[in-house]
Amino acid sequence: MSVGLPLDQIAIQTVNGIVNGMILALVASGLTLIFGIMDVVNFAHGDLVMLGGFSGATALAVTGSFWIALLVAVITIALLGAALQASTLRPLLGRDPLTTILATFGMSLVLQKYAIWQWGPSARNLTAPITGQFSLFYLQYPWYRVATAALAAAIIGGLYAFLKYGRYGIWIRATTQDRLMAQAMGIPVPVVHTVVFAIGAGMAAASGVLFGPLGGVTQTMGADFTLRAFIVVVVGGMGNLGGSILASMFISLLEAYASLVVSPAQAVIVSFVALIVTLLFRPTGLFVPTPK
Amino acid sequence: MSRRSTGYWIVFAAIVAALAVAPLVLPPFWQRFVTEILVWGLLAMSSDILIGYTGMVSFGHSAFFGMGMYGAAAALLSVKPPNLWLALLFGLSAAALVAVFVAFFATRLRDIYFAITTLVFSQIFYVIIFTWTEVTGGENGLFFSQPALSIPGIFSMRFSTETLHWFILGVVTCSYLLLRRITQSPFGKVLQAIRENEPRTRAIGYHVERYKMVAVMLSGLFAGAAGVLYAIQNKFAAPDFVFFLISGETVIFNVMGGAGTLVGPVAGAAFFLLLREGVSRFFTEYYLIPVGIIFMLMVIFLPQGLLGFLRRRLNE
Numbered sequence: 324m325s326v327g328l329p330l331d332q333i334a335i336q337t338v339n340g341i342v343n344g345m346i347l348a349l350v351a352s353g354l355t356l357i358f359g360i361m362d363v364v365n366f367a368h369g370d371l372v373m374l375g376g377f378s379g380a381t382a383l384a385v386t387g388s389f390w391i392a393l394l395v396a397v398i399t400i401a402l403l404g405a406a407l408q409a410s411t412l413r414p415l416l417g418r419d420p421l422t423t424i425l426a427t428f429g430m431s432l433v434l435q436k437y438a439i440w441q442w443g444p445s446a447r448n449l450t451a452p453i454t455g456q457f458s459l460f461y462l463q464y465p466w467y468r469v470a471t472a473a474l475a476a477a478i479i480g481g482l483y484a485f486l487k488y489g490r491y492g493i494w495i496r497a498t499t500q501d502r503l504m505a506q507a508m509g510i511p512v513p514v515v516h517t518v519v520f521a522i523g524a525g526m527a528a529a530s531g532v533l534f535g536p537l538g539g540v541t542q543t544m545g546a547d548f549t550l551r552a553f554i555v556v557v558v559g560g561m562g563n564l565g566g567s568i569l570a571s572m573f574i575s576l577l578e579a580y581a582s583l584v585v586s587p588a589q590a591v592i593v594s595f596v597a598l599i600v601t602l603l604f605r606p607t608g609l610f611v612p613t614p615k
Numbered sequence: 616m617s618r619r620s621t622g623y624w625i626v627f628a629a630i631v632a633a634l635a636v637a638p639l640v641l642p643p644f645w646q647r648f649v650t651e652i653l654v655w656g657l658l659a660m661s662s663d664i665l666i667g668y669t670g671m672v673s674f675g676h677s678a679f680f681g682m683g684m685y686g687a688a689a690a691l692l693s694v695k696p697p698n699l700w701l702a703l704l705f706g707l708s709a710a711a712l713v714a715v716f717v718a719f720f721a722t723r724l725r726d727i728y729f730a731i732t733t734l735v736f737s738q739i740f741y742v743i744i745f746t747w748t749e750v751t752g753g754e755n756g757l758f759f760s761q762p763a764l765s766i767p768g769i770f771s772m773r774f775s776t777e778t779l780h781w782f783i784l785g786v787v788t789c790s791y792l793l794l795r796r797i798t799q800s801p802f803g804k805v806l807q808a809i810r811e812n813e814p815r816t817r818a819i820g821y822h823v824e825r826y827k828m829v830a831v832m833l834s835g836l837f838a839g840a841a842g843v844l845y846a847i848q849n850k851f852a853a854p855d856f857v858f859f860l861i862s863g864e865t866v867i868f869n870v871m872g873g874a875g876t877l878v879g880p881v882a883g884a885a886f887f888l889l890l891r892e893g894v895s896r897f898f899t900e901y902y903l904i905p906v907g908i909i910f911m912l913m914v915i916f917l918p919q920g921l922l923g924f925l926r927r928r929l930n931e
Contacts, residue, residue, distance in 0.1 A: 364727050364730075364731070411911055411915070414915045415914070415915060418918070419726075420726060420727050421672050421726060421727060421730065422914055422918065424672065424674075424727060424730055425672075425866065425867075425870055425910075425914045426911050426914045426915065428863050428866070428867075429867075429907045429908070429910040429911035429914065430907070430911060431907075432863075432903045432904075432906070432907035432910075433903065433904050433907035433908055433911075435903075436900075436901050436903045436904045436907070437904060439900075439901070440901050440904070546859070550734070550735070550738060550859075553731050553734070553735070554735060557728065557731055557732075561727075561728075586746070588742065588745070588746050589742065589746050591738075591742055592739060592742055592743070595735055595736075595738065595739045595742075598732075598735055599720055599735075602720060602723060602724060602728075602732060603720065603723070606723060606724060606728070
């Protein structure tokens with residue numbers, strides 16, 4: 324990287340932070356949706372991101388179209404998510420949320436090893452569907468990154484609108500608010516749970532495919548995404564969709580700025596510190612109006 | 616002494632005796648295997664204080680275990696000739712230091728938040744150890760020579776497979792007796808009260824946070840001891856052992872064996888290691904696929920773990 328004024332670098336890191344933040348928000352909003360509705364802490368969420376990336380890479384190799392690959396990956400992983408939820412998490416409904424961490428931790432181990440078994444240990448690189456660049460100070464900045472952020476924002480916006488106005492979205496919100504009452508009103512709660520898990524998994528898969536051209540898809544990326552999504556969800560407040568999105572941006576920007584000073588591997592520590600500070604002063608999350 | 620507790624001590628003595636004889640009769644591979652079960656068993660027992668007795672699931676025990684390893688490494692590398700007791704002291708101090716830090720922050724939180732926070736803390740230490748190459752050796756870790764088994768001024772001898780096993784058995788047995796005493800003490804009863812009903816325990820007038828902090832520190836100390844033993848047995852310290860996968864395995868030991876019984880987690884560790892050994896002959900490096908599925912099934916169908924299941928069957 325050529326040496327420029329810090330201002331250029333800060334501007335570039337701001338754009339980087341926003342792009343990474345949107346992808347992270349896509350992962351975290353699925354995680355927080357799943358937690359909010361069924362008290363499931365999904366340890367395997369990052370592995371769904373990883374599997375999404377890999378199935379996207381396979382679909383891209385077969386069809387040659389990035390957008391078809393994105394769609395295929397989302398549908399595949401959403402179906403996988405529904406199957407996992409129905410087989411593993413449904414029997415745990417009503418038990419301590421801690422047992423769901425254990426079950427999904429087991430799931431994470433299985434999915435991660437399955438990915439190595441199915442796709443081998445090497446990383447996959449997806450080719451970006453948009454190759455144009457624009458100049459941002461001294462850099463040629465790829466349009467694809469901006470498009471990624473926009474698409475992630477569109478998906479999250481779509482989810483929000485669906486939850487707010489859609490008939491089934493209202494079912495989901497009703498189940499979040501009061502599971503028993505929702506059931507009494509005739510909402511098929513078990514189906515809602517499965518569908519929500521599928522939506523979350525699909526969103527994770529979408530972020531995996533979108534992230535593919537930026538960072539490549541590796542078998543170990545799952546743990547990394549899970550951890551970052553956990554941090555974001557705690558900082559934003561568990562089960563709080565808006566909070567998670569804001570926290571994703573906040574954490575990603577922090578890490579982007581930190582990487583100006585230290586190596587990216589160490590920049591992670593900044594988000595750890597952000598989490599600790601949040602837990603100390605606002606244990607229920609930065610963006611929850613009234614702590615419980 | 617009641618009949619029940621006499622029976623307990625007879626079984627206890629029989630198991631310790633069997634473990635003591637094990638290295639004399641087993642082939643070399645299984646000698647090592649039994650020693651390793653003891654080390655992982657100690658780690659599992661240490662986390663049982665939190666998981667089983669206080670009801671706090673820690674996903675960060677790898678930090679304590681790893682600090683025990685690196686603390687021992689620091690003592691063994693900096694002092695010549697390497698001293699066993701200094702390694703133990705350094706390892707325990709390092710683990711205790713980290714435990715104080717984690718306890719201070721994490722005990723403010725409950726349930727899943729506690730689990731996530733401990734996980735993040737262990738990752739902080741992982742990142743520091745992984746990136747601070749000058750001191751910790753980074754990705755490669757640290758290698759050192761095994762200290763001699765010695766009592767200063769009296770005798771000193773090199774560890775053989777058998778004496779190492781007996782040394783580790785001694786430490787683990789002492790730790791078990793200590794932990795058992797702790798869980799049966801009034802302090803231990805308060806921890807169990809916290810598990811059963813935290814608001815009520817607080818209402819009675821116990822300072823719940825303080826009890827939780829001490830529980831985390833104690834747990835971290837014993838986990839550090841396990842780390843020291845592992846470092847002495849294997850003569851290296853590596854960042855892999857600070858990674859949260861080890862914490863996850865510790866939780867698996869507890870769930871498989873039955874949390875809240877102290878012996879259960881050791882049995883869980885033995886079961887897990889045997890399962891891994893057996894399964895990896897057929898599935899090679901993919902052994903985690905069947906092991907993970909078995910674990911998920913146990914979470915769903917055997918929430919009390921193997922020991923809880925057996926106990927219920929025996930009582931029926």
